[in-house]
Amino acid sequence: MKKKQTRQEPSSQKRASAPGIKRDHGHKPASHAKPAGQKAQRPAAREEARPQASPVAETRPLIVRKGELPIERVPVILESKGAGDFHLIDSGAGLKLEQYGPYRVVRPEAQALWQPSLPSHVWDNADAIFTGDTDEDGMGRWRFPKAALGETWPLSLLDVDFLGRFTAFRHVGVFPEQIVHWSWVKEQAEKADRPIKVLNLFGYTGVASLVAAAAGAEVTHVDASKKAIGWARENQTLARLDRAPIRWICEDAMKFILREERRGNRYDIILADPPKFGRGPNGEVFHLFEQLPLMLDVCREILSPKSIGLVLTAYSIRASFYSIHELMRETMRGAGGVVESGELVIREAGLDGKTPGRALSTSLFSRWVRK
Structure with missing residues (x-):
């Protein structure tokens, strides 16, 4: 970040985890994926090869x-030209x-x-x-043509410091289209x-949570990947936000929000970046279109009585933004406000970061905001 609660990343996660898993969108890696190089174990007996029943989803x-x-x-195109230490230089040929x-x-x-604009x-x-x-x-795997690089390196976006990270799922610990x-x-x-x-659901490595906390918000960050939560805590320390009011929750996202509903807990802004598919920490299965x-x-x-907005990002290529747009409007029927939906895009900025x-296009989104 595209899931993904995390994106099947080393887990966000990236985007994937399950209802608590993050993106990547097909962007988020799945939290149940095996680390690179790890071989699957062959069942010792035929009975052990039978698929295990997944926990019943709450x-x-x-x-x-x-x-x-x-x-x-509609349609609304939200465009990023990069920020801080990130920009898209060029693209093409896949x-x-x-x-x-x-x-x-x-x-x-x-x-x-299309074909790249810059020479080979x-x-x-x-x-x-x-x-x-x-x-x-x-x-x-990653190939380093010039010199071997470490797994992590420092980055900054929107005045928040964090670690970039080379993962086995092509992701680098942040989804800049967000x-x-x-x-x-x-x-x-x-x-x-x-x-x-x-509330940041499928929060991955926590950059969104840290940006919100640095701006003065009280944040609850939920992701199904214990590893992604660990990375997020590392980022919190690097950002010098150890005392910021952030709750780090390693849990299936759907279980968490259902419990919050029963408890009567409320939030002013909810960010949701679910994966297409993922598994929670206890094997809970998440399917985007079903759940x-x-x-x-x-x-x-x-959402609180004085809520500000509900933001959904979806990376599923089977969907149209109109699908999630109409779902969001029906969900918020009677709440007033505005639902705006469309695509997130990143604008190429050239080698100098200033040449449009x-x-x-990176993902679909739908956002309800109070007028």
């Missing part, structure tokens, strides 16, 4: 909503060339159907190139006349 009936549908704004701090990185990008010698001069499975959730959402949360927190409460309606339904119930180029 659920409840959907609430029948009444009242007027929120105003709609790849993207990005700048992350001191490093130029090449990663697969199926949406880049620029691409060949990259510091890190991901090779292997080109599927978003596929594992592979900068536009993080900037919006930052703005809402800074202009509020009170500490607002933010998204209930997830949004519960999220509405745990083509827009690379």
Whole structure:
């Protein structure tokens, strides 16, 4: 970050985890994936090879909503030109060339159907190139043409320091297309006349949570990957936000929000970045198309009376933004406000980070905001 609660990343996670797993969108790695190089164990007996039943997903009936549908704004294109230590240099031929701090990185990008703008010698001069499975959730390896690089390196976005990380799932510990959402949360927190409460579901390595906390919000960060939570805590220390009001919760996202609903806990802003598919810490299975309606339904119930917004990002290529747009409008029926939906894109910025180029589509989004 595309899941993913985490993205099947080393887990976000990236985007994947399950209802508490994060993205990547096909962006988030799946939390149940095996580490690179680890071989599956062969069952000792035929009986052991039988698939184990997954835990029954906690659920409840959907609430029948009444009242007027929120105003709609479609299509909305939210564009990032980069921020801090990140910008998209070039893209094409199924790849993207990005700048992350001191490093130029090449990663697969199926949406880049055109040809690169910059000459091949620029691409060949990259510091890190991901090779292997080109599927978003596929594992592979990093090649370092110039010199061997460490697993992590320092980065900064929106004035928050954190660690970039080369993972076996092509992800680097942050999903920069989300900068536009993080900037919006930052703005809402800074202009509020009170500490607002933010819930970050499928929170991955915590950059969104740290941006919100640095702006004065009280944050609850949920991800199904223990490893991703550990990374997020590392980032908290690097960002010098150890005393910030952040709760780190390693749990299945759906279980967590259903419990919050029963307890009567409420949030002013909810960020949800679910994976297409993932597993929670206890084997809970999450399927985006099956569980998204209930997830949004519960999220509405745990929005505070003075809530500010509910933000959903989806990386599933089977969906249209209109699908999640209409679902969000139905979910927020009677709540007033506006539902705006469309795509997140990143604009190429060239080698200097200042030369606008083509827009690379990264994901779908739908956002309810109070007027």
